[in-house]
Amino acid sequence: MERLIERSLFASRWLMAPMYLGLAFALVLLVWVFAVELWKLILLLPVMTVDDAVLGVLALIDLSLAANLLMIVIFSGYENFVSRMNLETQEDRPEWQGEVDFSGLKLKLVASIVAISGIHLLKVFMDVAHYTPEHIRWMVVIHLVFVISGVLLAAMDWIASHAKTLKKPKPIAN
Structure with missing residues (x-):
């Protein structure tokens, strides 16, 4: 079974x-x-x-x-x-x-999302007259959330990979 x-x-x-x-x-x-x-x-x-x-x-x-x-x-x-x-x-x-791997996939996804968000923000800045200050503020906040999320995700992956290397038994020197 x-x-x-x-x-x-x-x-x-x-x-x-x-x-x-x-x-x-x-x-x-x-x-x-x-x-x-x-x-x-x-x-x-x-x-x-x-x-x-x-x-x-x-x-x-x-x-x-x-x-x-x-x-x-x-x-x-x-x-x-x-x-x-x-x-x-x-x-x-x-x-x-x-x-x-899955970790690399997550980082590539976040990096792409940050790049896409940055391009959207750049388009808004180039056409700033068509947007309200409130809309621009939210776009900047959302972009910063993506950036901070990406940095934190990368930091978590870095910590996890270093934790794995610390757990591996060290070879005994003769």
Whole structure:
């Protein structure tokens, strides 16, 4: 009975696979939105101001960071929680694929969220006339919460990894 339960629990990891396929579809949606934003930027070209150009490029960077974040979650999540991808023969396989553990995934996620939040904040600062001081204040507070959360998460991971090394028995010198 115990073995059956354990095998069933282990097999249940495959329930995550449709979620990662759904995230891959979400990546298609981001590519579509990127193309639409790029097209809008191209159409503005004849009358574009410097601020329009910078805001448009920031929107594209924001979308590419979100897509990068999605790829990290898809690859690392699938490999950490479902199954290893047998793609060793692929020449263009990302170097980090298969090497990002859950701790590294958390840090990459937080770093991406901080970068995306920073870009949103920069867009607000470039178009400050369209926002209330209250809205700007909340955007800054939220960004700072993301930054502080990232620093605390990194500190916790650093402490945990150093605690593991301290617990390892030291080799006896002869």
